[in-house]
Amino acid sequence: MTQSAVVENPLLEGLPKDRAVDPFAMVILGAHGDLTKRKLLPALYALYIDGLLPRTFAVVGMSRTVIQDDAFRNSMKEAIQKYAPDLKFEEESWNRFASCLYYRPSNFTEEGSFDELAKFLEELKDKHGTGGNHVFYMSTPPSLYEPIVTQLAKSKLVSKKNVTDKPWQRVIVEKPFGHDLASSLGLDDHLHKVLSEHQVYRIDHYLGKETVQNIMVLRFANGIFEPLWNQKHVDHVQITIAETLGVEERGPYYEESGCLRDMIQNHMLQLVSLVAMEPPASLEPEASRDEKAKVLKALRPIFPEDVDRCAVRGQYGEGYINGAKVPGYRQEDRVAPDSATETYAALKLTFDNWRWAGVPFYVRSGKRLAKSLSEIAIHFKSAPHSLFAGLTGLKAGQKGDDDQLSPNVLVLKIQPDEGISLKFATKQPGATTQIRWLNMDFNYGTAFGVRSPSAYERLIHDCLLGDASLFARTDSVETSWRFIQPLLDNWDLAKQKKGPQPRFPNYAAGSWGPAEADELIASTGHSWRRL
Numbered sequence: 001m002t003q004s005a006v007v008e009n010p011l012l013e014g015l016p017k018d019r020a021v022d023p024f025a026m027v028i029l030g031a032h033g034d035l036t037k038r039k040l041l042p043a044l045y046a047l048y049i050d051g052l053l054p055r056t057f058a059v060v061g062m063s064r065t066v067i068q069d070d071a072f073r074n075s076m077k078e079a080i081q082k083y084a085p086d087l088k089f090e091e092e093s094w095n096r097f098a099s100c101l102y103y104r105p106s107n108f109t110e111e112g113s114f115d116e117l118a119k120f121l122e123e124l125k126d127k128h129g130t131g132g133n134h135v136f137y138m139s140t141p142p143s144l145y146e147p148i149v150t151q152l153a154k155s156k157l158v159s160k161k162n163v164t165d166k167p168w169q170r171v172i173v174e175k176p177f178g179h180d181l182a183s184s185l186g187l188d189d190h191l192h193k194v195l196s197e198h199q200v201y202r203i204d205h206y207l208g209k210e211t212v213q214n215i216m217v218l219r220f221a222n223g224i225f226e227p228l229w230n231q232k233h234v235d236h237v238q239i240t241i242a243e244t245l246g247v248e249e250r251g252p253y254y255e256e257s258g259c260l261r262d263m264i265q266n267h268m269l270q271l272v273s274l275v276a277m278e279p280p281a282s283l284e285p286e287a288s289r290d291e292k293a294k295v296l297k298a299l300r301p302i303f304p305e306d307v308d309r310c311a312v313r314g315q316y317g318e319g320y321i322n323g324a325k326v327p328g329y330r331q332e333d334r335v336a337p338d339s340a341t342e343t344y345a346a347l348k349l350t351f352d353n354w355r356w357a358g359v360p361f362y363v364r365s366g367k368r369l370a371k372s373l374s375e376i377a378i379h380f381k382s383a384p385h386s387l388f389a390g391l392t393g394l395k396a397g398q399k400g401d402d403d404q405l406s407p408n409v410l411v412l413k414i415q416p417d418e419g420i421s422l423k424f425a426t427k428q429p430g431a432t433t434q435i436r437w438l439n440m441d442f443n444y445g446t447a448f449g450v451r452s453p454s455a456y457e458r459l460i461h462d463c464l465l466g467d468a469s470l471f472a473r474t475d476s477v478e479t480s481w482r483f484i485q486p487l488l489d490n491w492d493l494a495k496q497k498k499g500p501q502p503r504f505p506n507y508a509a510g511s512w513g514p515a516e517a518d519e520l521i522a523s524t525g526h527s528w529r530r531l
């Protein structure tokens with residue numbers, strides 16, 4: 001093969017070699033699904049136009065549907081224009097990118113189903129100079145993960161490798177990683193039969209969000225926050241992931257999953273671990289993953305008898321979102337009319353360690369809430385002596401709302417208005433001393449004025465570089481399932497119509513969730529932030 005026969009990416013002049021991605025072929029299994037259209041192809045194309053893909057690469061979409069390469073390319077082109085309107089789409093660069101894009105139909109679970117793929121990847125090695133480095137992206141229903149890995153191994157496309165082995169083979173697994181503790185351990189056993197842990201990349205897209213990555217920078221690149229980041233100075237922490245969206249077309253998936261599995265076990269506990277972990281010793285991928293795993297192990301278990309005291313579940317009824325009437329969860333497509341699946345969960349978490357002893361972490365997530373918004377709020381303790389009591393609108397000794405009791409709140413805004421805000425007390429101008437609370441705001445968009453890469457861009461790029469820092473490691477996944485298992489056991493009983501039934505729906509679409517969640521946080525004298 002001559003060098004000139006290889007299709008090259010011309011955008012790479014001057015890219016620093018240490019962050020350069022090896023040539024590769026990525027196989028997307030389940031390429032006909034929504035994720036490929038909405039996230040994966042837009043992310044790959046964005047990496048391409050930003051010059052972050054190597055000179056030579058290929059992408060192969062696979063699923064059961066029988067279509068030709070060109071039809072696949074056309075549908076991906078439409079998808080990118082539709083789902084990634086902020087990308088600079090140009091025919092010329094698209095055509096170059098599309099010449100590296102292929103499609104192969106396949107029934108993944110059949111014996112020998114990947115033998116053809118193995119031959120095709122050999123061809124691509126010559127035609128596109130992929131170097132034989134392969135990444136397999138599982139974008140299929142989770143029930144197919146195990147059979148796919150088995151077949152990939154049988155066709156000799158994956159086997160256990162050492163970290164430094166070349167060519168490399170990596171597998172990206174989409175959440176959910178199992179349905180509960182037992183099935184997640186089973187999945188990991190299966191993966192580890194044919195792959196080493198360093199070859200498995202478990203995607204939690206929250207970890208790819210710019211503002212989530214910024215938590216580490218904020219905490220460990222600045223000297224002023226870390227001394228305050230502990231039980232001496234922090235009163236409590238509130239983390240909210242709120243969505244106005246309902247379950248859309250995902251009724252059958254969501255009926256099986258519910259909010260605890262869909263958001264809390266993964267995204268929420270990953271955020272909790274980033275906020276609560278100790279400083280890692282280095283930027284080596286394993287260093288921060290070690291710390292995240294360690295702090296999750298320090299979460300105080302919620303025993304079956306504590307479930308009602310530490311956790312609240314909710315399900316939305318009909319209501320209004322942005323002025324438009326929307327149906328309740330039980331009226332959604334392919335949802336049982338008496339469903340006991342939770343669309344909202346709020347938990348009180350506590351750590352048994354020195355840094356966080358006695359500091360409650362309140363977390364909540366739900367669908368069809370009043371706003372789409374994700375944030376982490378660190379509520380600091382009040383000044384030890386309230387010199388200005390009475391000048392704050394409160395009389396000395398009088399209790400106000402939570403904001404007035406603990407004026408200093410550091411908010412890490414994850415979405416939609418990414419930024420950081422610090423609330424503090426100040427003197428209102430005038431001849432008398434009156435206290436006002438103000439926010440010192442930093443906004444990502446206005447400060448940097450550049451497009452933030454999508455979470456998938458960052459994560460796919462990291463996987464291609466062999467950097468697993470932002471992917472969930474097996475021990476963290478196990479610990480988080482272990483932690484929520486008693487809740488699942490309790491709440492699943494109701495779903496199976498075995499235990500007492502929750503009084504669902506218990507919040508209206510467009511509200512801030514069930515009243516029980518307010519009681520949960522009020523039990524320690526706090527209240528949810530008004531967002």
Ligand code: BG6
Nearest residue numbers: 175205243245262263267374415
């Ligand atoms: C996914 C959940 O993991 O995260 C969805 O399955 C949820 O139910 C989504 O809507 C939220 O992600 P984001 O990035 O929109 O906050």
